[in-house]
Amino acid sequence: MLGNMMFQPLLISNMIEHAGRYHADSLVISKNTDLSITETTWGQVHENSKRFANALQALGAVQGDRIATIAWNNHRHLESWYAISGSGMVCHTINPRLFPEQLVFIINDADDKVLLFDKTFLPLVKAVKPMLKCVEHYICLDAPDSAVTEQLPDVLFYDDVIAQQSTQYTWPVLDELSASSLCYTSGTTGNPKGVLYSHRSTVLHSYAICMPDSLNISARDIMLPVVPMFHVNAWGTPYAAAMVGCTLVLPGPGLDGASLVHLIDTFKVSVALGVPTIWQGLINAALQTGTTLESLKRNVVGGSACPPAMLQIFKEKFDCETIHAWGMTETSPLGSSCQFKAKHQSLSDEEKLKIRLSQGRPPFGVDLRLTDEEKGTHELERDGHASGNLQIKGHWIIQNYFGKAESALTSDGWFDTGDIATLDADGYLKISDRSKDxxxxxxxxxxxxxxxxxxxxxxxxxxxxxxxxxxxxxxxxxxxxxxxxxxxxxxxxxxxxxxxxxxxxxxxxxxxxxxxxxxxxxxxxxxxxxxxxxxxxxxxxx
Structure with a gap:
C-alpha cells in the first residue's frame, strides 16, 4: 500500500523559485572581476536565471547538454547555475588552476557545448580554444568589453545575452534523478575524473547542510563562501543559500586576507566557509588591522585538517566558533561536520577542544565505516582507536564516475575515500591522513x-x-x-x-x-x- 501524499520531484529549480518568491529582497552581494561591488537580490537572481535559460534555448542548447563555467564566485555565475540546471542542462564547473592540458581533456571529455568565463580567464580560454572539439558558443560573464572581443571575435557577453530575453520561463518538470551538475576531481593520478550529481542528490545535500547539527544555515545568516564555486560547487552552499534565503556575499577574485576582512566587516558576515590556507591569510590580516571580526559567529573549515592553533585563535581572538567538516568531490561533498551533542555541554574547554579537532559526525543521509583494507568489506570497531580505511555510502555519494560503466564502489556498495581514520561510537570521525600521504x-x-x-x-x-x-x-x-x-x-x-x-x-x-x-x-x-x-x-x- 502506498501513502496518500502528493509527489513532487526534488529539483534545483524549486530552490530558486522559493528564493525568488519568499526571499526576493534578500541581498546577493558580489565582488566583480574589476573589484567593484554589485548588490542584487534573490528576486533579481531568479529573474535573470530565467532570462539566461531562455538565452541558452535560443542558442540551441537542449536538455542534457553540458554547459561549462570557468568563473569566480559572483552574481552572474550564480544566475547561470540556476538557469543551466533548472532548464535540464548540466552545469560543469571547471577549476581554472588546472594545467591547460587537463582543461582541454576535461572540456572535451564532458563534451561541453557552451563555455562561460570571467574576463580574468580570457588568456586561458584563448589558449585552449583551438583544441576544444565541441564548444559552440563562448560567453563572457562580464559587461561588454571591446578588449575581450578583439581577442575572441565570436564572444558573446552575458549582460547582452540576458537583456534580449524575457523573464517568462517555465521550468521543465524533470526526473529528479536527472543530472544537474558535473565536477571533476583534483589531485588524482592521471586525468581527472568526472562526478555527475543529480537534482535529487543536490537537494537532499542542501537540506543536510542547513541542519543545525550540520552547518546550521538559516535566513538569518549572511554567508560568505570563500571556497570557490568551481570546487565541489562551493560545498553546495549556493544551493543551500537559496533554499533558506540567506544573504549571500560572493568574494569574486579577492581571496586574500585583507579583502576577506573588508567583506566580513563591511557586510556583517555571520558565517564563512573555506580551507585552512585561506583562513591563515584572514587571521594574519585581521591581527594586523586590529579588527575583532565582530559579526563572524562561525566559520567552516574543510578541504584539509584544521590545525589546532587556528581553531584556538578563532575562538580566543575573534570569539568565532569553528566547525570542522570533511568531504570530497565524490560525496557532494558533506560527509561529516563537528557539532556537539547535549552530553558534551558539561565538558571542560580542553575536552571540548579534543572533539572540535575531529571532523565531526555524519548527518542523516550518509553512513561511515572503517575497513582493514582498501576496497575491503571487513568492518572495524567504532571505538575511537581502531584505524582503518574510511568508506561512505548515502543519498549524495557517487556510484560511478562520469562516462565510466564500472562501479566506483566496493562489492557491498560503499565508496572507499582513500582516507585513513578512526570512528567512535557516536560517529565522530578523526582523519589521520590520506592513505597515499x-x-x-x-x-x-x-x-x-x-x-x-x-x-x-x-x-x-x-x-x-x-x-x-x-x-x-x-x-x-x-x-x-x-x-x-x-x-x-x-x-x-x-x-x-x-x-x-x-x-x-x-x-x-x-x-x-x-x-x-x-x-x-x-x-x-x-x-x-x-x-x-x-x-x-x-x-x-x-
Whole structure:
C-alpha cells in the first residue's frame, strides 16, 4: 500500500523559485572581476536565471547538454547555475588552476557545448580554444568589453545575452534523478575524473547542510563562501543559500586576507566557509588591522585538517566558533561536520577542544565505516582507536564516475575515500591522513597531518607540510617543509626540539627545509605530490 501524499520531484529549480518568491529582497552581494561591488537580490537572481535559460534555448542548447563555467564566485555565475540546471542542462564547473592540458581533456571529455568565463580567464580560454572539439558558443560573464572581443571575435557577453530575453520561463518538470551538475576531481593520478550529481542528490545535500547539527544555515545568516564555486560547487552552499534565503556575499577574485576582512566587516558576515590556507591569510590580516571580526559567529573549515592553533585563535581572538567538516568531490561533498551533542555541554574547554579537532559526525543521509583494507568489506570497531580505511555510502555519494560503466564502489556498495581514520561510537570521525600521504618508517605508520598540526602550533611558523622521504635504512622518514612567519628567526634545531615532548622520538622529522612558498592546488590544498618530487630524495643525498 502506498501513502496518500502528493509527489513532487526534488529539483534545483524549486530552490530558486522559493528564493525568488519568499526571499526576493534578500541581498546577493558580489565582488566583480574589476573589484567593484554589485548588490542584487534573490528576486533579481531568479529573474535573470530565467532570462539566461531562455538565452541558452535560443542558442540551441537542449536538455542534457553540458554547459561549462570557468568563473569566480559572483552574481552572474550564480544566475547561470540556476538557469543551466533548472532548464535540464548540466552545469560543469571547471577549476581554472588546472594545467591547460587537463582543461582541454576535461572540456572535451564532458563534451561541453557552451563555455562561460570571467574576463580574468580570457588568456586561458584563448589558449585552449583551438583544441576544444565541441564548444559552440563562448560567453563572457562580464559587461561588454571591446578588449575581450578583439581577442575572441565570436564572444558573446552575458549582460547582452540576458537583456534580449524575457523573464517568462517555465521550468521543465524533470526526473529528479536527472543530472544537474558535473565536477571533476583534483589531485588524482592521471586525468581527472568526472562526478555527475543529480537534482535529487543536490537537494537532499542542501537540506543536510542547513541542519543545525550540520552547518546550521538559516535566513538569518549572511554567508560568505570563500571556497570557490568551481570546487565541489562551493560545498553546495549556493544551493543551500537559496533554499533558506540567506544573504549571500560572493568574494569574486579577492581571496586574500585583507579583502576577506573588508567583506566580513563591511557586510556583517555571520558565517564563512573555506580551507585552512585561506583562513591563515584572514587571521594574519585581521591581527594586523586590529579588527575583532565582530559579526563572524562561525566559520567552516574543510578541504584539509584544521590545525589546532587556528581553531584556538578563532575562538580566543575573534570569539568565532569553528566547525570542522570533511568531504570530497565524490560525496557532494558533506560527509561529516563537528557539532556537539547535549552530553558534551558539561565538558571542560580542553575536552571540548579534543572533539572540535575531529571532523565531526555524519548527518542523516550518509553512513561511515572503517575497513582493514582498501576496497575491503571487513568492518572495524567504532571505538575511537581502531584505524582503518574510511568508506561512505548515502543519498549524495557517487556510484560511478562520469562516462565510466564500472562501479566506483566496493562489492557491498560503499565508496572507499582513500582516507585513513578512526570512528567512535557516536560517529565522530578523526582523519589521520590520506592513505597515499602516510609515512611508513621501519614498518610503523606516521601521520603527516599530526606532524603538520604540531608545526603550525609553533608561533613562528606560517605554513607547514610533512612528506615521506626515501631513507636507505627505514624505507621512509618524515621531513618537514615549512614557511616562517615574516620577520622571524627560527633554526632547524629549534623547530625539531619543539616536537620533543609532543610525539615519540622516532616520529620526529629527520629534516626541516625552510621555503618561501608551498605549492597549492586550485582549491587551496598543499600539493604533496609536487613536494615529494622536489624533496623525496633529500635524505639520500645528505
Amino acid at each position: 602516510l609515512i611508513k618508517s621501519g614498518g610503523e605508520w606516521i601521520s603527516s597531518v599530526e606532524l603538520e598540526n604540531l608545526a603550525m602550533g609553533h608561533p613562528k611558523i606560517a605554513m607547514a607540510a610533512v612528506i615521506a622521504a626515501i631513507h636507505p635504512k627505514w624505507d621512509e622518514r618524515p621531513i618537514l617543509i615549512a614557511i616562517k612567519k615574516a620577520e622571524t628567526d627560527l633554526s632547524e634545531a629549534e623547530l625539531l626540539d619543539y616536537y620533543a615532548d609532543k610525539v615519540a622520538k622516532w616520529q620526529i622529522p629527520d629534516k626541516v627545509i625552510f621555503v618561501n612558498s608551498i605549492p597549492l592546488s586550485g582549491t587551496g590544498k598543499m600539493l604533496k605530490k609536487d613536494l615529494r618530487e622536489l624533496y623525496g630524495n633529500v635524505l639520500l643525498n645528505s
